[in-house]
Amino acid sequence: MGRPRAFDEAEVVASAAALFASRAYDGISVDDLVTHLGVHRNSLYQTFGSKRGLYLRALRRHLDHEVRPALQSDPNQAPLDFLLLAAVERAPADAEVATEITRILAEFDEALSPATTAALLGHRLRARATPTP
């Protein structure tokens, strides 16, 4: 059982966060994860239990390492892509994701104000739909 893992877990979780921030959860297969993360299927299951297990780890890491530090320094520049996608797509179906999103949005409200947070999220959503020249 205690077989050594020949990969950097933190690095894999960070890469998974980037992947989950870019595409819909259902649009990412285990094949995609194996290919993008360079980790064997068996190791993925052994380490994270399931695709959802990896998703949760990735979301929590992203919030702790990317979003919260930005909230402290410059809330307007905080990365929101993963957060927006998770809020729209996974939070309604997954209570643990909903808890994470609710918590981080409350932190935004505190760092900015509820109105500013709402405006920021709205702007970022529109920016996603606007082609960059």
Added chain:
Amino acid sequence: MAQINIDGDNLIVEIEGWDKLWALKSRLEIPLANVRGATADPGIVRGPRGIRTAGSHFPGVLTAGAFRIDGEKVFWDVHDPTKAIVIQLADERYTRLIIEVADPRETVDRVERAIVDGGRA
């Protein structure tokens, strides 16, 4: 094809029909505490299965029974790859169950939800 149910604190996996013969065991009962997760994974059948230790394997038709790969024991029961799900276990005879279910998405959601709820109880 397998039927998956949650009964109290247990996950019940029942292998239906003729697969019972091939897979040797028709019913597995696993405490939810030992279930680490469930994932729909149609691509897994293209990977290596390992060495068959019991059951049957007709390449391209049916994989059913116990296999050993990388020191892990894996239970397979899959005809239709598109309906394969992977259930990862801890402290059980099998490290992983790779089984076919009627509705992979619904089954995976149900199992994952049961684990979360079990963890809170």
